[in-house]
Amino acid sequence: MLVAIFGAAFAFAANQISPLGLALTRDYFPSGTVHSVRPVAGLKVSQVPGTNFEALSPAQSLAAQMKERGLQLLDDRQAALLFHDPRFKQDIIVFIDARDEEHYQQGHVPGAYQFDPYHPEKYFNTVLPVCQKAEQIVVYCNGGDCDDSESAALLLRDVGISNQKLFVYGGGIAEWQTNSLPVEIGARNSGNLRNMNK
Amino acid sequence: MDASTVLARWLLGAAFLHMGLSKALHPVDFLKLLRQYDIVQSSLLLNSMAAALPWFEVFCGLLLLLGIAVRGTALTLMVMLVPFTGLVLHRALLLQSALAIPFCAVKFDCGCGTGEEFICRKLLENFLLLLLSVWLLLGHGRQLSLRFNLLKSSPQ
Numbered sequence: 544m545l546v547a548i549f550g551a552a553f554a555f556a557a558n559q560i561s562p563l564g565l566a567l568t569r570d571y572f573p574s575g576t577v578h579s580v581r582p583v584a585g586l587k588v589s590q591v592p593g594t595n596f597e598a599l600s601p602a603q604s605l606a607a608q609m610k611e612r613g614l615q616l617l618d619d620r621q622a623a624l625l626f627h628d629p630r631f632k633q634d635i636i637v638f639i640d641a642r643d644e645e646h647y648q649q650g651h652v653p654g655a656y657q658f659d660p661y662h663p664e665k666y667f668n669t670v671l672p673v674c675q676k677a678e679q680i681v682v683y684c685n686g687g688d689c690d691d692s693e694s695a696a697l698l699l700r701d702v703g704i705s706n707q708k709l710f711v712y713g714g715g716i717a718e719w720q721t722n723s724l725p726v727e728i729g730a731r732n733s734g735n736l737r738n739m740n741k
Numbered sequence: 742m743d744a745s746t747v748l749a750r751w752l753l754g755a756a757f758l759h760m761g762l763s764k765a766l767h768p769v770d771f772l773k774l775l776r777q778y779d780i781v782q783s784s785l786l787l788n789s790m791a792a793a794l795p796w797f798e799v800f801c802g803l804l805l806l807l808g809i810a811v812r813g814t815a816l817t818l819m820v821m822l823v824p825f826t827g828l829v830l831h832r833a834l835l836l837q838s839a840l841a842i843p844f845c846a847v848k849f850d851c852g853c854g855t856g857e858e859f860i861c862r863k864l865l866e867n868f869l870l871l872l873l874s875v876w877l878l879l880g881h882g883r884q885l886s887l888r889f890n891l892l893k894s895s896p897q
Contacts, residue, residue, distance in 0.1 A: 544813075545810065545813060546801070546804065546810050546813040546814050546816075546817045547817055549800070550797045550800040550801060550817065551793060551797065553796060553797070553800045554792070554793035554794070554795075554796035554797040554799075554800060555789075555792065555793055555796075557765070557796040557799070558768075558792040558793060558796060561765065561768075563765075563766065563767075563768055564768065564792060565768050565769070565772060565788050565791055565792040566788070567785060567788045567789055567792060568785060568788070569784070569788065570784045571769075571772060571784065571788065572776065572784070643769070661769045661772075
């Protein structure tokens, strides 16, 4: 009993002190959806008893989820078109990477702004003014079972960015790379690009 | 001195220290994994579990390594291991059913701090951790412990 009491006290104190600690009262998942069983890459899950994947493919499930939240889903072709649109260079079209620092540094859509929905306070100052000016905002994360792009889009919506401007690229960086589209390594506009096949 | 009992305590302590730290250093990843079990609906409860569990494991690991409250810690770990193993097993069965693959071919990150693992290996690991906990609970592993050796207090 004493171990449990002291352990719990130690654990919450350590979380409080740790710079990586979680904020207990924050809703980290504004999308609210829980995927009890997530699809594994390369395998189709069309019917999973007791989960919200029943009778829906992952793509269908994602599309329905976006619609329910008032968000718009983009496919790879649409995302690539927006990337090649001249308005992208003027920040009228903006790409937002909703992954953490480590993954962002490993490779992101060139010129994409980072906005980790688990630490939004770190990014609001940079991202909010850009999003307010932009006409179209494409939010993405890893793709597949990742719903951080949805969380990021909902956070942006909650701070006043119009639903109409927010698009979620469901395929994410995984699909982007599969399509051999350019990826930027390191910081935004580092100029360190790879996969320039298209 | 029976070296094997001390080694067992250190092994269990080091395992929990390692698993706890690997989660404590990536709390958001652990939070996401914990969420997939769908065990609580309240975000406050979910956040509290994700925030506290890794550091709690670190605490237990340190106690075992130092030899403080060995039996109490072993009991606490057993109380944690049994339901968590049940949850991991339940999730593995769901995945097996969804993917229609053999049970031992199910591989996923259970949020245990050991990354992606095949389920049979994970269950075996947990079983061994449970055995070590029982062993310590029975009063073994007191050698080289803070209370019974370094502070020279005699066991009851």
